[in-house]
Structures are given as structure tokens and as C-alpha cells.
Amino acid sequence: MLAAGRSVRLGGVNKLLTQLDGVAMITRVVRNLRNSANPIIVVTGHDQEQVMQALTGEAVSYVHNPDYTVGLSSSLHCGLAALPSDIDAVLVCLGDMPQVNATHIARLIASFDPAKGHEICVPFFRGQRGNPVLWAMRFVPEMMQVSGDVGARALLETHAGVVFPVQMADAGVLVDIDKPEDLAALPRSS
Numbered sequence: 001m002l003a004a005g006r007s008v009r010l011g012g013v014n015k016l017l018t019q020l021d022g023v024a025m026i027t028r029v030v031r032n033l034r035n036s037a038n039p040i041i042v043v044t045g046h047d048q049e050q051v052m053q054a055l056t057g058e059a060v061s062y063v064h065n066p067d068y069t070v071g072l073s074s075s076l077h078c079g080l081a082a083l084p085s086d087i088d089a090v091l092v093c094l095g096d097m098p099q100v101n102a103t104h105i106a107r108l109i110a111s112f113d114p115a116k117g118h119e120i121c122v123p124f125f126r127g128q129r130g131n132p133v134l135w136a137m138r139f140v141p142e143m144m145q146v147s148g149d150v151g152a153r154a155l156l157e158t159h160a161g162v163v164f165p166v167q168m169a170d171a172g173v174l175v176d177i178d179k180p181e182d183l184a185a186l187p188r189s190s
Helices: 025-033 048-054 072-081 102-111 137-143 153-158 180-185
Strands: 041-044 061-064 089-092 120-125 133-136 163-167
Touching: 025 048, 025 102, 041 048, 041 072, 061 072, 072 089, 072 137, 089 102, 089 137, 102 120, 102 133, 102 163, 120 153, 133 137, 137 153
Parallel strands: 041 061, 120 163
Antiparallel strands: 089 133, 120 133
């Protein structure tokens, strides 16, 4: 779970700490994943202590990215370096996607089948690519080479032959919170 950014486009407010129905966004995202993906490794950076405090009591481990200002790729590297060696795949999640839920993750995991060439499972909704993406561990060395403020998106094109599009029933995999209008558009409980 990448949770190190500064929320610059949101005007300086750390979006991950924004309350959604009484819980911080980062807490909601972790809770949406906790029964589907394990272990959950949270990459912290900006507001590290506050992010960790928001996740008090959640079954997560942490790795701190001291170079979080360099961009997303530095957080990706920290998270990948912290992975246990006995896993088959890694799900790269963004901490600002509060509508990704256990159903989305279960569909990605169920679609993962390297024997059939389904080594990178990418969620889609109505023709649009979303997040999170499930990667076979064999791609980690290449993912460790990406740089700048991007994730491993370019590798999807490089390895198009093993990318498996997973159709989703709703747009939750497309909704990330970058700007104030994104946050305002999120549905809330009454």
C-alpha cells in the first residue's frame, strides 16, 4: 500500500487522513483489503506518524520511504524491498483509492494464473484501466528499476502478452482522490 505522498494537488491537506464516514481514508482502504491481501505493507513518507496513528490496531507492517519527495517510484521500491520471499504475487495498492474493496481484490487474485499467461492482472471498468494491479513476483526486479513520479505502468506495455484484463462490476477501481473535487464527489453514508 503506497501511502507516502504529500497530497500536493489537494491543497496541502493529507488526503489519506481525511475522514470518510468517521475513519481516515487510509484506514478505510486498509480495511477494504485486510481479508483479501496479506501481508499488508504500508509505505509511509509524508506525515508518517499521523498515518501510522490512523492505522493503530490494523494488521499492517510499515516501511518508511525517506525519499518520498522523489516520487511514486521511490515508494514502490521501498514496498517491494520489504516483501517476504515466499509469495507468488504482489498487489500494488494506492492509499487514496477508498472504493477498492474485497470483491475487486478477490477477482484479481482469482484471475491470477501464470500457467495460462495471466501474470499481471489489471482491473478494468467499461474499457478504462484501473488500480490496484496484481504482479507475478518475477516482475519485481524490473519494477525496482522504474524511476520518477510513476509506478510500473510502462511495464504493462512491455509485458502486454501476459497482462490479463479483469473486468469489474463497478468503477471503484478507477476512483483515486487527487483533487478537492475528487474528494467532494465521494459518496458518504447518511
